[in-house]
Amino acid sequence: MWFLSYWAVPLFSSLVWLAMLVTMLVTWNVEGMPHYPSMEDNQKIAYISDVGAQGLKPLFIAMSTVTVITFDIAFILERWLRHTGKLHPNTSIWQKIYSGISIAATIVGAAGLILLSIFDALRHNRLHNIFLGVFIIGYVVSAIFICWEYQRLGIHFREHSVLRLSFWIKLAFIIIEAGLAIGFGISSKTHHYDTAAILEWTIAFVYFFYVLSFFIDFMPAIRSKNHQSTETEMDMALAECGEGSMGDGAADPDRYFRGQTNVLTDAHPNGLANGHANGHANGFANGYANGATNGTMNGSTKPPKTNGPAPLPSANF
Template identity: 55%
Template sequence: MWYLGSWLFPVISACMWLGMLLAMFIDWEVIGHPIYPSMEAGQKIAYISDVGAYGLKPLFITGSVITTVFLDLGFMAERWLRHTGRLVPNTSFAQKVLSVISIIFAVAGSAGLILLSIFDTYHHPRLHDGFLLLFIGGYIISAIFLCAEYQRLGIHYRNHRILRISFYVKLSFIIIEVIMAVVFAATSFNSQKNVAAVFEWLVALIFTFYILSFLLDLLPSVRSKHHVPQGWRDAELEKGRNGLSTEPDAPVTSDSAGPNQNMGPEDDVSQGYRGTTMTNGVGAGAGAGYPNNHSDVGGRKKWGVGRFRR
């Protein structure tokens, strides 16, 4: 059933992440922009971690866990679907290595997000900042390796535009997130906390679109009445280019049993049959089966027809 496919993983992850962010922002807005104990003097805009360190900490932890678990499942599903052929397969061992490395860094980023939600900024400020760096860095490095894999896939499968689109979407995420992360870090260390808080919210929102970009990768694997999985369709086209039948059970040739397919019990093998070596009928001996002279070879070729030889 197409509606229960792996494409649901990024949808669930993105919905959970965006829903959590909206709930936290609306709560902070509705209760009148409170100044939390973790906020510094002069800071009026709360960080996400400031809101998540207090009344909404259970939501922050739950949302972080669900978001990262389903996102990582999306990473693993993409790897598995390429391995099994529902998505166009990798064409080299290097591409598989890039994919595995991207999964490893994605898991590291997931661990960073879960741990920073548990070790909040008020009670564990140093640990919280370290896990925040792990979260952002892990997913950015993961996206870099994923882009490298897709760049190589796009070169080989030029007929699949979706690979190039996914590559450019993820590349845009890397560029934008790196720029915003640098601005966020610079304003945080320069005590411009309000500017830093705004950029933190923006970085989190853009991460939602990165999660949704995996729909571009997983949707082509869906099998429905009107859609063939990307890898299967490509395999059929490859068979067509090689002159092979695209029917899964069709034989490669029309006479797969060989030249003896139509021989019956009445056929005498000693009389020769189509495909056997033509001889002069000499009996056993040193010259058995070999023509007496070269003109005899020509004569046998001229008068022999299939199995019926004189």
């Protein structure tokens, strides 16, 4: 269906990244955890870049490129949907600025990942480390500004919990990735290479969950096309059951003409109004006409009917 294209973009991007990581990790284990030439002498656990610098380099370049390009498309698509009103629209120029900075930082981070996969750790170690820093910093900055945008959107659209959920996920990513990146840098500088390698793999898998989480951002766009309000669904259900329309008269304009509904009766407002009016009018007219005719003879009033003889005059008079 057409709406699958919205959240399928970040989903596809995250799955490509996960497939690459799993393939590289499994390959290194299947090969017997070898010590690659790009690894340090006292290093036992390979970096992602160590595996990617060997026979899996074409896979590393291709799948990294596909991942970041599709992820950039997800950012641009989110901006377009928000601009066209299919997602909650921005309520200030600053939110649009935050979104623009986030997209720009994402593109920079994407360029960093593509370049670090090309300039591998074995042949271009210095450039590789520089582009690794560009990749991490680019996506952390991007997450900060899109998190800022969602925080402001959540204030204006408090009734939509998806905005708060997305905000907290992105904030968690910022905190976790920033902490892991700091630990990775310290471990590398202090020559704890195995610790640094573990942290690098962890950063990569956390990045997978971050990319995957973006499908949540497209959920309001899906519901806006396929969702019916609760009131509309209730109206339809009552109509199918023969119960008429809603009690507020929203689905039946004729009910406003008849007047207020008596909440103490189960009858419909039109039936109540017609029944009351007809019954009252007919009963009053027939009773009054018959009573007047029977009680009046030739213009004179009949004496009231009594049970038994008339009372005798009082002896006191």
